[in-house]
Amino acid sequence: MSPSAPQRGQRPHAHRTHGVFAISVAADMVRMEVQNLRVYERRGLLTPDRTSGGTRLYSQADIEVLHRIRDLLADGLNIAGIARVLELEAEVERLRARLAEADGNAAPGR
Template sequence: MSEHTRGVFAISVAAEMVSMQVQNLRVYERRGLLEPDRTAGGTRLYSRADVERLQRIGDLLAEGLNLAGIARVLALEDEVRRLRAQVARLRGPDA
């Protein structure tokens, strides 16, 4: 697990970093918009990647999208990233 994806921030810290309410982060998790790490005791730990995703969620909310629309946009963005990485691998190091 990279430093960028390892959960290190408590939910209250992550919420403060993105100026959101803690309850909203729980809703976003329930809706499948993000998946923070969990300690053995069940405490949520957010990574830098999770915080960036929360910022993206906030941006999309500000643009007027509802949570279903945001879920679709995030899924499409994830797919584009995956496909770009696949294309880069197929092209090889010389490309």
């Protein structure tokens, strides 16, 4: 089994959303400063997991959000603009999932 494969009983995407990377590792992965990741969390752009001791743990999904934030910053958006883009992108994903579900539940022949 590969390291990224989900464990038995886990949802297939659970490994993507489980925090495993310390803040310094996450910052290195996306080539950002640690303090920037803390700012993005305070501004609600992402919510990493926390250990019982309060240490932030970033998931693969969090790393993807950080890459998206970096790209949007490079495009000239400010934090408020990035927050809005991320909200809209999440809404599009929710609507796509609902549409796919509705298409899957549609009666054959319609």
